[in-house]
Amino acid sequence: MTRPGREAGRQTRAALREAALALFVEQGYEPVTMAAIANQIGGYPNQVTHHFGSKDALFAEASGLAILRAARHAEQAAVHADSIESHARILIASLLGPGASSVMMFAEAMLMARNKAALRPSIQSALDRLHAVGEATLLETLSRHRWKIRTSPEMVTRAFWASVLGLALEKAATGDAFEHQSAEAVALSMMNLNQDYIAKIE
Known part of the structure; x- marks a missing residue:
C-alpha cells in the first residue's frame, strides 16, 4: 500500500516537471529560475532541489x-x-x-x-x-x-x-x-x- 507522503511527493515531483517543461519550452534554459518553476505550483525553490537536485x-x-x-x-x-x-x-x-x-x-x-x-x-x-x-x-x-x-x-x-x-x-x-x-x-x-x-x- 502506497504511503500518503510518498504519493504526495510523486505528485509534487510530476507537477514541478510539468511546470518546468512549459517554462523551458516557452523561454529556453537560461531565463527560467527554480523560483519561477516552484511558483507555478505554489511551491518553494527548495522543492526543486529536493526532487531533482539541480x-x-x-x-x-x-x-x-x-x-x-x-x-x-x-x-x-x-x-x-x-x-x-x-x-x-x-x-x-x-x-x-x-x-x-x-x-x-x-x-x-x-x-x-x-x-x-x-x-x-x-x-x-x-x-x-x-x-x-x-x-x-x-x-x-x-x-x-x-x-x-x-x-x-x-x-x-x-x-x-x-x-x-x-x-x-x-x-x-x-x-x-x-x-x-x-x-x-x-x-x-x-x-x-x-x-x-x-x-x-x-
Missing part, C-alpha cells in the same frame, strides 16, 4: 519528456500516410515544425550532458525510450501498410533519430532555426535509405 537535472528530465511527447505527436500525424516517403516527410515536418522547440530542448540537454556526467543517465534513458517506442511503432506501421524491410526496424529507427538529433545539435550549437532546406535534407536521407531497403509486398 536545475540542470530537471532540464534534462523535462527535455526527455518533451521529445517523447513530440515523437508521439509526430507518429499520430503520420498514421494515415499512404507511402513510406509520405510517412517520413510527415514525421520530419512535425518534429521540425510544431515539435521543434521540444527537439531543440533535448538537443541542448544532450550538449549539457557532454560536460556533466550526472545528466547522462537521464539523457540515455530518453534515447532508449525513443528508440524502443520508435521501433515498436515502425513494426506496427509496416504491418498495417504491408511494407517489408530488408534491414532491422532498429537500424531504421536509429538512423532516423540520428539524422533528426544531429540536425538539432547543429542548430543548438549555432543558434540557427530549422529551415526547409535542412528538413528536406533529413527527408531525402531517409528516403534514400528506404529506397535501398523498403519494398511493397505484392
Whole structure:
C-alpha cells in the first residue's frame, strides 16, 4: 500500500516537471529560475532541489519528456500516410515544425550532458525510450501498410533519430532555426535509405 507522503511527493515531483517543461519550452534554459518553476505550483525553490537536485537535472528530465511527447505527436500525424516517403516527410515536418522547440530542448540537454556526467543517465534513458517506442511503432506501421524491410526496424529507427538529433545539435550549437532546406535534407536521407531497403509486398 502506497504511503500518503510518498504519493504526495510523486505528485509534487510530476507537477514541478510539468511546470518546468512549459517554462523551458516557452523561454529556453537560461531565463527560467527554480523560483519561477516552484511558483507555478505554489511551491518553494527548495522543492526543486529536493526532487531533482539541480536545475540542470530537471532540464534534462523535462527535455526527455518533451521529445517523447513530440515523437508521439509526430507518429499520430503520420498514421494515415499512404507511402513510406509520405510517412517520413510527415514525421520530419512535425518534429521540425510544431515539435521543434521540444527537439531543440533535448538537443541542448544532450550538449549539457557532454560536460556533466550526472545528466547522462537521464539523457540515455530518453534515447532508449525513443528508440524502443520508435521501433515498436515502425513494426506496427509496416504491418498495417504491408511494407517489408530488408534491414532491422532498429537500424531504421536509429538512423532516423540520428539524422533528426544531429540536425538539432547543429542548430543548438549555432543558434540557427530549422529551415526547409535542412528538413528536406533529413527527408531525402531517409528516403534514400528506404529506397535501398523498403519494398511493397505484392
